[in-house]
Amino acid sequence: MPRYTLRLDLPQVESDLRPAAARGAFLAAEYVLGESQAVVPLDEAALSRSGTASVDEASLTGAVSYDTPYAVVQHERLDFRHAPGRQAKYLEQPLFQARQQVAAIVAAELRRAMR
Template structure:
């Protein structure tokens, strides 16, 4: 005696669901990192922290978020370790990215799991 069980699973919708959610998930994670970096940004007039923006690039199922600070002095404030700030710190964006990378990845993973 033999018993044979066949089951056919259509996974084509799975990748479409993940691809549809990916840009929003990456953007949300980028916004989280931007928010943390803004809280660490040196403040004089507030223009620098107000210029922080997340830019999303997505195509073919891939998504990339980049965070920028506008202004001629953004790089100067970020890179100069010898500057003293009453509010904020040098490396405000870099330190936020390093400290929040795991949280950002968890946010993306949570959104992708929901799509499944």
């Protein structure tokens, strides 16, 4: 009966997959940004225009942020009135609802890298 030996260079595997994981994290953050854009409060659209997606490649952490002085207040204050279809928790809710899509986006990028 033949014997087979599998040699796995885990540092090399990690090195090869890291760029794909970072790309997946960025694409997933872009997806969440798009979902949040549909519900972000609108007045003069400054808040909406300030939305960005980013990734820290060292920690493989994706982020979605809105950069206005009132972004956090708009997100947290549940008592504010918003236009129809717009809401507080404009990041939290879309991220929670998209968690399966986020995982699928990252997994797809990793699968592409392993081909």
